[in-house]
Amino acid sequence: MTESFILGLSSGSACLVTCGMVMFPYLMAGSAGVKRVVADVSIFLLVRLAVYLIQATLIWYLGQRIITSPILRTWVSGSLYILFAVMLIWYSIGRKRNKECPAAIISEVENKRMIPVFLGVVNSLGFCPALLLMLTRSSGEDSILQCWMVFLAFFAGSSLWFLPLPLTGKLGKKNIITTVGIFATALAGMIFIIKGITIILGGLIYE
Amino acid sequence: MKNIKLIAGIAWAAAGLLIIIMLFPGLGMMSRKLATLPFMKINPNFSGGEVGRQLVSPVCTLDIRRPVFDGLFSERRKGFVQFDWRGKLPGEIEDSIDYDFDSIPDFYVLIDTKESTTYLKALNPAVKDINVSAATSYGWALRVNLIRDPSTIPPGEL
Amino acid sequence: MNDRTSALKPNKSAGKSLLCTLPMLLLTFMFMSGGRPDFSNTAQFLALIITFAGVNVLFFLMHFTGKTDRYRAVLFIVFAISLSFTLISNMLETRSSMSFNQSDVLECRIPFCHLVIPMMIIPAAFTESIIFPGSIIGGFADIASMIILWLTATIVLGRGFCSWGCFYGGWDDGFSRVRKRSIVKKISDSWKWMPFAVLFMVAVTAALTLVPTYCDWICPFKAVTEFEQVTGVESAVKAGVFISLFAGLVVVLPLTTKKRTQCSFLCPLGAINSLSNKITPFTVKIDKKNCTECLKCVKSCPLFALTPANIKEGQVSIFCSKCGKCIDICPNNAIHYGIKGVPAGTRKNFSGNLYLFVSFLFLAVFSSGSIINTLQKLLDFII
Numbered sequence: 001m002t003e004s005f006i007l008g009l010s011s012g013s014a015c016l017v018t019c020g021m022v023m024f025p026y027l028m029a030g031s032a033g034v035k036r037v038v039a040d041v042s043i044f045l046l047v048r049l050a051v052y053l054i055q056a057t058l059i060w061y062l063g064q065r066i067i068t069s070p071i072l073r074t075w076v077s078g079s080l081y082i083l084f085a086v087m088l089i090w091y092s093i094g095r096k097r098n099k100e101c102p103a104a105i106i107s108e109v110e111n112k113r114m115i116p117v118f119l120g121v122v123n124s125l126g127f128c129p130a131l132l133l134m135l136t137r138s139s140g141e142d143s144i145l146q147c148w149m150v151f152l153a154f155f156a157g158s159s160l161w162f163l164p165l166p167l168t169g170k171l172g173k174k175n176i177i178t179t180v181g182i183f184a185t186a187l188a189g190m191i192f193i194i195k196g197i198t199i200i201l202g203g204l205i206y207e
Numbered sequence: 208m209k210n211i212k213l214i215a216g217i218a219w220a221a222a223g224l225l226i227i228i229m230l231f232p233g234l235g236m237m238s239r240k241l242a243t244l245p246f247m248k249i250n251p252n253f254s255g256g257e258v259g260r261q262l263v264s265p266v267c268t269l270d271i272r273r274p275v276f277d278g279l280f281s282e283r284r285k286g287f288v289q290f291d292w293r294g295k296l297p298g299e300i301e302d303s304i305d306y307d308f309d310s311i312p313d314f315y316v317l318i319d320t321k322e323s324t325t326y327l328k329a330l331n332p333a334v335k336d337i338n339v340s341a342a343t344s345y346g347w348a349l350r351v352n353l354i355r356d357p358s359t360i361p362p363g364e365l
Numbered sequence: 366m367n368d369r370t371s372a373l374k375p376n377k378s379a380g381k382s383l384l385c386t387l388p389m390l391l392l393t394f395m396f397m398s399g400g401r402p403d404f405s406n407t408a409q410f411l412a413l414i415i416t417f418a419g420v421n422v423l424f425f426l427m428h429f430t431g432k433t434d435r436y437r438a439v440l441f442i443v444f445a446i447s448l449s450f451t452l453i454s455n456m457l458e459t460r461s462s463m464s465f466n467q468s469d470v471l472e473c474r475i476p477f478c479h480l481v482i483p484m485m486i487i488p489a490a491f492t493e494s495i496i497f498p499g500s501i502i503g504g505f506a507d508i509a510s511m512i513i514l515w516l517t518a519t520i521v522l523g524r525g526f527c528s529w530g531c532f533y534g535g536w537d538d539g540f541s542r543v544r545k546r547s548i549v550k551k552i553s554d555s556w557k558w559m560p561f562a563v564l565f566m567v568a569v570t571a572a573l574t575l576v577p578t579y580c581d582w583i584c585p586f587k588a589v590t591e592f593e594q595v596t597g598v599e600s601a602v603k604a605g606v607f608i609s610l611f612a613g614l615v616v617v618l619p620l621t622t623k624k625r626t627q628c629s630f631l632c633p634l635g636a637i638n639s640l641s642n643k644i645t646p647f648t649v650k651i652d653k654k655n656c657t658e659c660l661k662c663v664k665s666c667p668l669f670a671l672t673p674a675n676i677k678e679g680q681v682s683i684f685c686s687k688c689g690k691c692i693d694i695c696p697n698n699a700i701h702y703g704i705k706g707v708p709a710g711t712r713k714n715f716s717g718n719l720y721l722f723v724s725f726l727f728l729a730v731f732s733s734g735s736i737i738n739t740l741q742k743l744l745d746f747i748i
Contacts, residue, residue, distance in 0.1 A: 002573040009569060179555055183562030191566070194582075194602060201598045209708075216706025219646035220719055223521040227723050230517050231396045231730050238509035242502040247509065249473055249501065250494035252575050279491050279572055289471075341467040348471045 004150045007084075008157025009188070040116040045159050047120025049152075056151035060144055081196030088189030251275040255289035255350070260308065267294030267346060271306055276355050284355055287338045292347040296320050300347065303330075320347060327351065382429040385718065389424050389726065393417060396730040397737070408748055412740035419736075420729040427721065433689030437728070438538055441528065444732035445535025447739035449589040452476070454742060455505075456591055464594040473498045475591075476506035479515040479531070481580055483564055483633045484571035496575050514731065522724055523645030524638040527628055527668070528688035529724040530731055533586045537627045538688075541619035541667055548621040556630050557669040557684055564633035579633060585610035625667040629684075639683045647720045649687055650703035652710035653679045662691035662700055679709060687724065 161181060241247060248254075256272040263269075269292055276286035288306045298321050303312040313331040318324075318340060325340035338350035397417055404410055420440060427436040456463055469475060477499040488496045500507045518526045527534055567579040581593075582603055588611035595601050610631070618626035628635050642648070656676060663671045670685035681691075692700045701713045702720040 005573060006570060009566075176558065179558045180561045180565065183559045184566055187562055187566050191570075194606065198599055198602050201602075212706035213708075214706075216646060216704045219706075220704045220716075223646050224719065224723050226517060226521055227727050228392065230514070230727075234510055234513060237513045238502055238507070241513060242509040246489040246493040246495070247501050248494050249498065250488065250492060250496045250575060253470070253496065253498040254473060255471065277492065277575070279488060279575060339467050339471065341471060343468040343472055345472075348468070350471075 002153075004153035005157040006188075008154035009160060009184075012158030012161040043116040044120045047117050048159070049155050051121055052151050052155050053148055056147050057144060060147040075200070078196045078200035081192045081199065085189040085192035085196060088185045088192065093186070251277050255291075255348070258291075267292050267296055269293075269302070271304070274306065274353055276353075282355060285335070286353050286355060287350045288353055290349045290351070291343070291345065292349075293345045296346050306351075314351065316349065318347060318349070325349065379429060382425055385428050385722075386421055386425045389722065389729070390421050392726060393420055393729050393733070397733045406741075408741045408744040409737070411744055412737045415740055416733050416736045420725075420733070424721075424725050424729070427725070428718075432693050433721065434693045437528065437689060437725070438535075438542065440728055440732060442535040442539040443736060444532055444728070445539065447732070448532045448735040450742075451735045451738045452590050462594075463591055465591050466594050470498045473500060474504075475499050477508045477511045478506065478533075478590075479511055480533075480584060480586075480632070480634050481577050482512065482515060483637055484567055484577040484579055487568060487572035488575055491572070492575070496571065496577055497580075518727055518731075519638055519641045519645075521645060522647065522687070522727065523642035524635070524683070524685060525645070525647065525687040525724055526638050526641075527632075527635055528686040529728045531628075531634075532732070532735070534625065534628055536586070536589065537615045537619045537625045538667070540616050541623050541625055543620055544623065547623040549618075552622060552624065552669075554669040554672060559630045560632055560636040560639075563631055564636040567633050582606060583610065583631070585615050585627060585631070587611075588615075623667070624669070628686075629668050638686075642683045642685065646705055647687065647716075647723070648703050648705055649681045649685050649691070650701055650709035651676060651679045651681070652699045652701065654710060655697045655699035657697055657699075659696065661694050661696065665690050665694045687720070 251257075252275060256275040258270045259273045260271045261268055262271065269290060272289040272291070274286055274288040276282040276284075290304065290306075292300060298319070300316070300318040300320060303315045305312050307313065311331070313329075314334045315328045315330060317326040320342065323340075323342065325337055327334075327337050329335070333353050333355070335352035335354055338352045340349045341347070394417060397413060402410065402413060423436045423440055427433055430436075453463055456465075460466070465475060475498045477497060481497050485495055485497065488494065495501070495508055497508065502509045515526065515530075518530045522529055528538075563579070563583075567577075567583070570578040583606065585607050587607045592607065593600050593603060595604050610627075614627040614631055618624070656679075658673070658676055660673060660676065663673060663676065666685075667688065667690060668684050668686050670682050671691060672682070675682055687702065689702075692702065701709075702717040703709060704712070704716045704719070707716060
């Protein structure tokens with residue numbers, strides 16, 4: 001659960017970095033006021049949770065049938081950590097992040113009330129090696145409930161970055177959070193490279 | 208308003224001077240007071256947990272500590288239990304240990320204190336393997352990895 | 366009042382500076398000797414006298430010449446080196462090695478340092494315990510004493526702790542002064558926000574794993590203090606990480622940029638101390654009447670605390686550690702130590718002298734233990 005939370009934290013910071021400038025204007029539209037923003041962010045997060053749980057169910061079912069060997073799981077796990085790390089570092093140093101954000105499609109939505117719902121769906125379906133990592137971790141769970149708990153921890157970690165959104169009024173503060181998010185993403189990338197290398201070399205961290 | 212800010216600022220700065228002057232002579236007293244606060248104790252994951260029972264033998268004393276599964280919010284699935292042998296230790300320590308006091312030995316251990324090697328044979332599915340086995344200033348310490356409820360862990364992960 | 370004079374311009378009167386040094390002489394003597402100097406051990410007594418004289422000469426020179434950073438740095442760097450010397454020689458004497466082993470961890474004998482504090486807070490709140498294998502009270506660098514020292518200094522000095530208290534800061538401060546000119550001229554000052562990201566990550570990971578992750582995996586200063594014995598893959602990887610970080614952030618980058626890159630880019634405690642700049646009574650003020658916006662202060666600041674925007678606003682950012690470098694370098698005496706609530710350009714002498722006294726007293730007494738210890742060992746060797 002701890003590791004899932006940390007994975008979620010790392011992917012959440014990458015999400016903020018990549019999609020933040022696309023999502024913020026919609027989630028915090030103009031003079032909506034703090035209450036409206038809190039409601040929109042809550043809907044966005046709940047939709048993300050629902051989509052994650054659906055993915056968890058599918059992934060658990062598929063994982064039970066595909067990744068069964070412990071050795072394969074170690075190599076896949078270690079390699080995915082490194083892939084995830086490279087992705088995080090690439091997101092953090094990339095310049096044209098917003099163009100890659102799947103949430104950019106939101107400009108096509110006419111019904112503004114549905115925007116948080118669409119953002120929640122799009123955001124949780126975005127390609128992310130963290131989700132592939134969740135495949136290897138959660139597929140080994142004995143029951144679907146344990147798999148859901150693992151995804152819940154991942155969701156909690158990734159959502160942490162969105163919580164300050166209603167409170168960051170001034171543009172200056174948003175930029176600071178995004179800057180810190182970029183650095184956190186790169187740091188998470190470094191951590192996972194080390195973890196991936198250590199796993200592959202046969203070390204164990206915090207079992 | 209400006210005058211109030213001025214006076215308040217200077218007063219706070221003067222207080223800062225007094226605080227630094229009193230800091231070093233008062234460090235001992237302040238540290239002792241701080242040490243009495245509830246959170247000022249070492250986490251059991253580092254301290255090894257409280258001593259649950261002491262077994263005294265002619266050669267040495269064995270402290271059996273309570274199993275540690277402490278997590279941030281709740282207990283973790285995996286933890287450890289620590290044993291401390293105190294006194295003048297023999298070259299070999301051989302023991303069958305019952306850490307949960309249910310009169311059934313949980314594991315057998317053979318420690319060569321001269322060669323610093325340890326052999327452990329688990330007799331209880333909750334006992335996993337050796338975490339740490341090392342000489343200490345008081346004798347020898349052994350930490351054994353445990354699983355809180357082995358029946359909930361998938362066989363592949365045990 | 367003549368606005369063009371700075372609180373810290375050279376005092377033409379040595380007598381005046383001596384008068385200002387008298388309280389420092391008295392207090393440092395009392396605190397260093399405990400009021401009862403020990404004459405029985407010659408080396409220890411000599412070490413005490415040399416340290417006492419040294420710090421007071423530095424304070425006198427600081428006041429007399431008006432140059433803060435130059436003399437502060439001498440004591441600050443000597444502090445860092447002497448602490449490492451004390452720790453390493455102690456370890457070599459007791460364990461014949463710089464690495465600590467499992468029994469040191471089991472018996473909670475690891476000396477505590479203030480860098481653990483950011484990681485302790487969340488676990489302490491939830492588990493009511495400290496996630497560090499150290500001694501709560503008693504012994505060298507016990508947890509209670511170190512917390513009191515850091516907390517008090519941070520409340521009074523703010524991020525000034527990073528230039529007047531931290532016994533690691535002297536390392537990258539020292540390396541940043543080796544070259545006359547920097548090789549790397551331009552660094553984005555966005556990097557100064559990285560410690561907040563580090564703080565966030567280490568606080569969360571430490572809370573979840575109940576292990577001080579910064580100390581366990583990252584801290585570069587393990588290279589000059591003590592580190593985990595290398596016994597396997599994980600400990601070898603950890604050693605690789607901290608050695609690389611020390612070489613990069615503490616040695617190479619400060620040498621090439623003339624900036625304190627470890628403090629600016631990595632230290633999570635620096636992030637907390639930056640926030641404490643909001644509550645401290647002291648600050649650095651920019652007198653806009655005298656400022657010509659030459660930006661020499663911006664280029665000289667080792668912690669990226671000054672930007673052209675700050676100069677226009679007339680105040681330093683939260684990253685300021687009050688080291689005094691900008692004050693020393695300003696050709697128009699437009700920057701000075703100040704007290705919050707007191708307008709910039711006024712009461713410069715009073716504010717400057719008060720801040721200097723407070724911060725130097727803290728540094729002098731805090732550093733005296735390890736400096737005396739180091740000198741004593743050297744004198745024992747010579748005598």
